[in-house]
Amino acid sequence: MERKFSLQCPMPETDFEVVTLGHGSGGRLTNLLLDKGIFSIFKADELQKREDGAIITLKGPTAFTTDSFVITPIFFPGSNIGELAVNGTINDLAMCGAVPRYLSLSLIIEEGMKITDLWEILAAVKISTENAGVEIVTGDTKVVEKGKGDQIFINTTGIGELLPKANLTNSRINVGDRVILSDQMATHGISIMTVREGLSFETDIHSDTRPLHEMTIDMIDQFGEEIKLLRDPTRGGVATVLNEIAVQRKLGIELDEEKLPVEQQVKAACELLGLDPLYVANEGIFIAIVSEKYADKIVARLQTMKFGKNASVIGTIKEDHSGKVYVRSGYGGKRVVGMLSGEQLPRIC
Amino acid sequence: MERKFSLQCPMPETDFEVVTLGHGSGGRLTNLLLDKGIFSIFKADELQKREDGAIITLKGPTAFTTDSFVITPIFFPGSNIGELAVNGTINDLAMCGAVPRYLSLSLIIEEGMKITDLWEILAAVKISTENAGVEIVTGDTKVVEKGKGDQIFINTTGIGELLPKANLTNSRINVGDRVILSDQMATHGISIMTVREGLSFETDIHSDTRPLHEMTIDMIDQFGEEIKLLRDPTRGGVATVLNEIAVQRKLGIELDEEKLPVEQQVKAACELLGLDPLYVANEGIFIAIVSEKYADKIVARLQTMKFGKNASVIGTIKEDHSGKVYVRSGYGGKRVVGMLSGEQLPRIC
Numbered sequence: 001m002e003r004k005f006s007l008q009c010p011m012p013e014t015d016f017e018v019v020t021l022g023h024g025s026g027g028r029l030t031n032l033l034l035d036k037g038i039f040s041i042f043k044a045d046e047l048q049k050r051e052d053g054a055i056i057t058l059k060g061p062t063a064f065t066t067d068s069f070v071i072t073p074i075f076f077p078g079s080n081i082g083e084l085a086v087n088g089t090i091n092d093l094a095m096c097g098a099v100p101r102y103l104s105l106s107l108i109i110e111e112g113m114k115i116t117d118l119w120e121i122l123a124a125v126k127i128s129t130e131n132a133g134v135e136i137v138t139g140d141t142k143v144v145e146k147g148k149g150d151q152i153f154i155n156t157t158g159i160g161e162l163l164p165k166a167n168l169t170n171s172r173i174n175v176g177d178r179v180i181l182s183d184q185m186a187t188h189g190i191s192i193m194t195v196r197e198g199l200s201f202e203t204d205i206h207s208d209t210r211p212l213h214e215m216t217i218d219m220i221d222q223f224g225e226e227i228k229l230l231r232d233p234t235r236g237g238v239a240t241v242l243n244e245i246a247v248q249r250k251l252g253i254e255l256d257e258e259k260l261p262v263e264q265q266v267k268a269a270c271e272l273l274g275l276d277p278l279y280v281a282n283e284g285i286f287i288a289i290v291s292e293k294y295a296d297k298i299v300a301r302l303q304t305m306k307f308g309k310n311a312s313v314i315g316t317i318k319e320d321h322s323g324k325v326y327v328r329s330g331y332g333g334k335r336v337v338g339m340l341s342g343e344q345l346p347r348i349c
Numbered sequence: 350m351e352r353k354f355s356l357q358c359p360m361p362e363t364d365f366e367v368v369t370l371g372h373g374s375g376g377r378l379t380n381l382l383l384d385k386g387i388f389s390i391f392k393a394d395e396l397q398k399r400e401d402g403a404i405i406t407l408k409g410p411t412a413f414t415t416d417s418f419v420i421t422p423i424f425f426p427g428s429n430i431g432e433l434a435v436n437g438t439i440n441d442l443a444m445c446g447a448v449p450r451y452l453s454l455s456l457i458i459e460e461g462m463k464i465t466d467l468w469e470i471l472a473a474v475k476i477s478t479e480n481a482g483v484e485i486v487t488g489d490t491k492v493v494e495k496g497k498g499d500q501i502f503i504n505t506t507g508i509g510e511l512l513p514k515a516n517l518t519n520s521r522i523n524v525g526d527r528v529i530l531s532d533q534m535a536t537h538g539i540s541i542m543t544v545r546e547g548l549s550f551e552t553d554i555h556s557d558t559r560p561l562h563e564m565t566i567d568m569i570d571q572f573g574e575e576i577k578l579l580r581d582p583t584r585g586g587v588a589t590v591l592n593e594i595a596v597q598r599k600l601g602i603e604l605d606e607e608k609l610p611v612e613q614q615v616k617a618a619c620e621l622l623g624l625d626p627l628y629v630a631n632e633g634i635f636i637a638i639v640s641e642k643y644a645d646k647i648v649a650r651l652q653t654m655k656f657g658k659n660a661s662v663i664g665t666i667k668e669d670h671s672g673k674v675y676v677r678s679g680y681g682g683k684r685v686v687g688m689l690s691g692e693q694l695p696r697i698c
Contacts, residue, residue, distance in 0.1 A: 021695045022690075022695075024584075024695060024696075025584060025585065025689065025694065025695055025697075026583070026584025026585030026586075026589055026630070026689065027584075027585045027589055027628075027688055027689025027690055028687075028688045028689060028690040029690065030584070030585070031593075031688065051444075051445065051517075052414055052440075052441040052442075052444040052445055052580065052581070053412045053413055053414025053441050053442060053444070053445045053447075053507070054412070054413045054414070055410050055411065055412055055413075055445065055511060056410070056411050056413055057409070057410050057411065058407055058411055060406070061404050061405070061406050062404070062405050062406065062407055063402045063403070063404055064402055064403045064404075064405055064451060064453065064486060064487055064508065065401055065402025065403070065453070065487050066453035066454070066455045066487055066488060066489050066504065066506055067455065067489045068455040068456075068457050068489055068491050068504060070457060070491045070493050072497075091401075092401040092402050093401075093402060095400070095401040095402070096400065096401055096402045096404065098402075102413060104413065104414070104415035104506050105415070106415045106416065106417040106504050106506075107417075108417050108419060108457070108502055137413060138413055138414050138415055139415060140415050140416045140417055142417050142419045142696075143695070144419050144499060144502075144696060145695070145696075147496060148421075148498065148499040149497065149498060149499070150493060150497040150498070153457055153493075153502070155415065155417060155455050155504040155506070157415055157453050157455075157504070157506035158402070159413065159508070162404060168400075231401065232401070234375065235373075235374060235375025235376075235379070236374065236375030236376045236379070237375075240375055240376055244380075279376075281375070338377075339376055339377045339380065340374065340375065340376025340377060341371075341376055341377040341378065345374065346370045346371075346373060346374055346492070346494070347373075347491075347493060347494075348374075
């Protein structure tokens, strides 16, 4: 396990090596874990007060979203569950058209977890919130017996301020609108699968976990109403999100096979593992449904940004094939891409 | 397991009996669990939109709090983890001096959980949110493998509007202030312990889980600044909360042994199990630190309310014994009541 986060900030010094049930019972040991440990990493004023909750002040309409992260393994190529839990909720706020502001952090720890693993994960939480400009203001820590959890589960719940220009709703999607993908797909899911299958030594595929709000805020600021919908294709991948949209709007979505962007190593791993990249989970990309007229301008602008270099139009909203997503191949053939059925990649986020 | 909640609202009809890993993978089965199951129980407009988050509008300063519930067993005398998860977060908002408004609901389900158990728990969530006047507006569902969880863990994160008259902070606590307890203590913890120890057939002790916000809103409305601090003594019990206050404020807290309210059956069970009721977890009571002058008026008003019939002054803030809590007995003796050390009652909430 790479200690890349805990090297970047001072770590607590504690005289215990693993988390015990007593650390969750609410008494002296809980105070020790919090005061000497968790609170020494996070320094938000609201958190330090140790009241039952935080008091925050918000302007106007507010986005509110929650996610529990149960990914396995908790350390994976390029990152860990702590950074994932921060970026995942930031991205859900971004997809609502909001500026992420505040997060809560709730930990369910399995008895026996190594304390250095916990600090590394909390360091990742701290550094990724700082980088993204959001604040952890309230939290909770529980401990369950060995065999009743799996090292650590993390819930983050986020609050953000809605951008005045945001008008994101699938009811505004029309025939002719374009489907933009902000970057190459399937990277996160494949990075996890290569570890699980013991292939990580053969590849160098890192999870794409990263915050997307700077890009979405810029897009909405620049193009306002031309952006109809934003979604991040996490569990179930691009195909599942597009199927949901097609069903809800009773329209068809045509994808252009040659334009579906997958990094070469990821594509090779998908072939090896027998996975269709359209169904593989992502953490650091988004789908935007935008007006036909502005699609190319939006893509051009995304390509100037840090996480948008490979942005492209991958498809079009159609009147035919209502409720379905289909891929048109280079030879003119069509295949319908249904909703993911059953379990492809459990515990991918 | 008592089906008292699912009898009160229409339950989903699904053709599967247990939750499987596929229900958490983000594909067709997840949609089935959500559309035919969870969304058919909850009907909040924001939730039905199935976007990445909800858009809400709030007025003024806002309280924000999170809690993950890992109680075992998930069904216990009088209630289940679903009602506990709603009331627990409502009460944390109430202790901040806020009017609870919105909750998020995030489920971590263990593979193999009986679907009828899940529906009963979600029915409890639905009914208790309706009774308390709060709304579930956003959620998340994850499934982990058998042996990596314990049936169900629930995170609720709450948002409430701060009451303009609330001025709750331990820095306002002074020598002479009174400690009020809103009802008898140790009931929740003992109800769980009697089940775990197989004593439930001998007693009729039900958990005291219930929402406290109506009482706290009324108190703040009536007595404003006279209320210095509100805390709910959950994990670690009354002694732990009072110790935290004594340490933070560098003052002593004297409790009057004869006034510590414990229901007769609960007291008997505590003796049988060798537990001190001051350390046993509660879910439906609160501690208020109030000015000496208004203490009796506040108690009198609480006693007129549904969950405050046994409200009483149990102690006084003192200059001596700085940082300590002590009990004065009927014979004039004193014993210091320290912070709970180690694990008394793991997974009590």
